[in-house]
Amino acid sequence: MVFSARAEKRLYPALELAGERKRSVSVEMIDTLIVGGGQAGLALSEHLSKRGVPHLILERHRIAERWRSERWDSLVANGPAWHDRFPGMEFSNFDPDAFASKEHIADYFVSYAKWIAAPVRCRVEVKDVRRKIGGPGFRVETSEGLVEANNVIAATGPFQRPLIPPLIPKDAGFLQMHSNAYRNPDQLPEGSVLVVGAGSSGVQIADELMRAGRRTYLSVGPHNRPPRSYRGLDFVWWLGVLGKWEAQHVEKGKEHVTIAVSGANGGQTVDFRRLADAGMTLVGMTTTFKDGVLTFAPDLTDNIAMGDADFLSVLDEADAYAIRNGLDLPQDPEARQIGPDPACMTDPIRELDLTAAKVTTILWATGYQVDFGWLNVDTFDENGQPKHQRGISKEPGIYFLGLPWLSRRGSSFIWGVWHDAKFLADQIVTQRSYLAHHHSPLRKNVTSRT
Helix, strand or coil: CCCCHHHHHHHHHHHHHHHHHHHHCCEEEEEEEEECCCHHHHHHHHHHHHCCCCEEEEECCCCCHHHHHCCCCCCECCCCCCCCCCCCCCCCCCCCCCCCEHHHHHHHHHHHHHHCCCCEEECCCEEEEEECCCCCCEEEEECCEEEEEEEEEECCCCCCEECCCCCCCCCCCCEEEEHHHCCCHHHCCCCEEEEECCCHHHHHHHHHHHHCCCCEEEECCCEECCCCEECCEEHHHHHHHCCCCCCCCCCCCCCCCEECCCCHHHCCCCCHHHHHHCCCEEECCEEEEECCEEEECCCHHHHHHHHHHHHHHHHHHHHHHHHHCCCCCCCCHHHHCCCCCCHHHHCCCCEEECCCCCEEEEEECCCEECCCCCECCCCECCCCCECEECCEECCCCEEECCCCCCCCHHHHCHHHHHHHHHHHHHHHHHHHHHHHHHCCHHHHHHHHHC
C-alpha cells in the first residue's frame, strides 16, 4: 500500500475535505488537536480513532515532509524494512531485509494515513497555542483561523531547528551547511570537505563524499557503533532481544553520545579504520577556529576506542544470549577482528589550515534543537526543554510525542513512537472518562439529592 508522489498529491485534497466546511466558521472546535503529520502524529491518530476520540492533525507542509525535503538524496533507513515500520502495515513489494529509501518511507506514511483514514489537514501552520481564559482547553491560532481544543499534542518530532555551533564566522569564506540542507556531492563547490559529527548522518555523508572523489575530513566525537549484523541477524534484532530498546534512561555521561549505524550500500557496520584506509582523514572533535585554522581535541583515539568497546560489548551480550537460549546461530569470529590504527590515528592532526587543505565546505552533522516557540504554556524549563513524564506534560491537556527518550531508547524510532502513541491515547481516553463522569446526568441527579 505504498503510493507514488503523484498519488500523494491526489491524497491531500481527500484528507483535507473533512475539515473544509468547518473553516468557514470563526472558531473550529475539536476534542484533540495533533500538531505534526509525520510518524508521531499518524501513530497517535490511529490509536485515537480506535478509541473513538474526535481529533484533527494539522501539518504545515506535507505528510512526512522532512523525509522528502530535509534529507540527502541517497538516504535510506538505518533499520531493515521488517523493523522500521508500524505494526499494522508492511512495505509493499519490498524486501523486508532491505533498507527503504527516504521516498519509500514518505510514501509509506502517506499510504498509512489513507489506510487509517487519518483526519489530516495539510499546509496549515500552527502559530500559537495558549490556555483559554475562563474556560477549559486551549485556543490555537493557525494560518487558516482559530481552533479550540481540549487537548493539544506536540508531535513535531526531534528534528526541528538545525544546530550549527557558532564556531566559524559566516563570513570566513567557506560554505557552511547543516546536514539537513545537504542533498548530494554535486551540490557542493569544488574542493575538500570537512564533516563535523560522526553519528549516522555524518558518517554516511562523509562516506558518500569520499566515494565521489572528494578529499574528506571527518571530525569524530564520542559515539556508539553497533554491528550492522552479527551471527546472521541484524543489530536491531539483537538490541530488541537484549532489551536495549527498552532502556528508560540514558547512561550518565552519555547524554550526547551519538550512534554510528548505516543502511547505505546494502548495510554495513560503520568501521572508522576502514574509512581511513579508503582515504578519509579522521580528526578529533572540532574545538576552535582562528585565522583560517581549525583546531581539534586530542581525543580521536579515545573516541574510536569507546566505539570499539561498545561494539564488542554487543557481541559479548549476543553470544551470551545465544548460549543461554540454545540458539543455533552461525559463529562469526571475523566480526571481532579490529584492524590496525591508521596514520591519522597514530599521528593525529591537531590543526588544519582550511585554505591550505583546500577545504571549501564545512558540513555540520551536529544535530538539532527543539523549537516549541508556538506552544505558549507553562511546561518548559529554562533551556526550552519540555517538562513531561512519558509525554504527559506539566500543563494538563498538553502532550509530547516523538521526542528522543520520551519513555525509552526506542521512542524516536518509527516502531517506538507507535507504542508511545498508544500510551498517550490511553491517557487521553482516561481523562475523557473522568470528564464524562463529571458531566453525567446520573451524577447530577445524585448531587441534587444530597
